[in-house]
Amino acid sequence: MTRVVRVGDAVIGGGSPVVVQSMTNTDTADVRATVDQIRRLQAAGCELVRVAVPDLAAAQAIREIKGEVMVPLVADIHYDHRLALAALEAGADKLRLNPGNIRDPKHIQEVARAAGDRGVPIRVGVNAGSVDGRFRGSQGEITPDGLVDAVLWEVDLLETAGFRDVVVAIKAHDVPLTVEANRLLCQEGNWPIHLGVTEAGTEWEGAIRSAVGIGILLAAGIGDTLRVSLAGDPVREVEAAWEILAALGLRQRGPSYVVCPTCGRTGIDVPGIAAEVKRRLSPIVQPLSIAIMGCPVNGLGEAERADFAVVGGKGFGTLYAHGKVVRPKVAEEQVVAEFAALVRQEVGEHA
């Protein structure tokens, strides 16, 4: 079992539920834009938000941002350890340091002491894209062992400085490399592990790559927090993270959908109905199972198991609640409105 690290009111490790995090893509010094994005992330279920700290203005903006949001903030630091000190000064709840570009042991230990004084944890985050040459093979190749060594090098510096609140991460674009490196890493100590497949791509391929890499590790019991990296709106990262956790039965937030792939028997517009139902029910955070099926073949069985279901006939839908038919024949064009109203009414104040 990994040790527990607290980040504001979030608990990472020690068997706690896997924490969902994301990263803003606004200019951190633009407080208004960053706060707006953090609020959208939080509304989507993000439990920890990282902000880039490329300069002093960004570090100092953390103070003002923190005054306007509830979710703990992680300062993402590269190159200049003084930005880490400034971010701590501004109230960052956690730091992310990259051993690939802050290499002076004195600087790292200075940050460790300052973070330790404030009870602020540090994530040692190694990326294949920026791993130091010392940890590459003789031909410059990146290996799982080298990535692990890069983490261990910095963790050793932190622990030698008496700092214990460490989270570790190894990310690569390459899924097998990410998986293997994390498997090795978890054998080296009991630090909580932050999972991710970095530079994973745009929404479609990025979500798939992340689901495969993160999913393999979570299924093996590895990982205490995760970030899905997608090029685009970070809210989609949070949605993807929850899908991954729900698919593995680890955590669920809001409805989980069973939707048939459609075939020649399909009697209603399953994809259209599913997309619109999903949109209308997106404010619901309580875990529910919803089935939207094109015909009775597999529809009846799924409808019996789901909390709520639509099973298509030719041009109509039969609505189910808790395995029982509640509206036998709703015209197709009314299905979305009636079904969404049925679910909302049943979940009451949670909607």
Ligand code: SF4
């Ligand atoms: S549930 Fe019916 S419509 Fe949907 S894929 Fe299966 S057989 Fe086809």
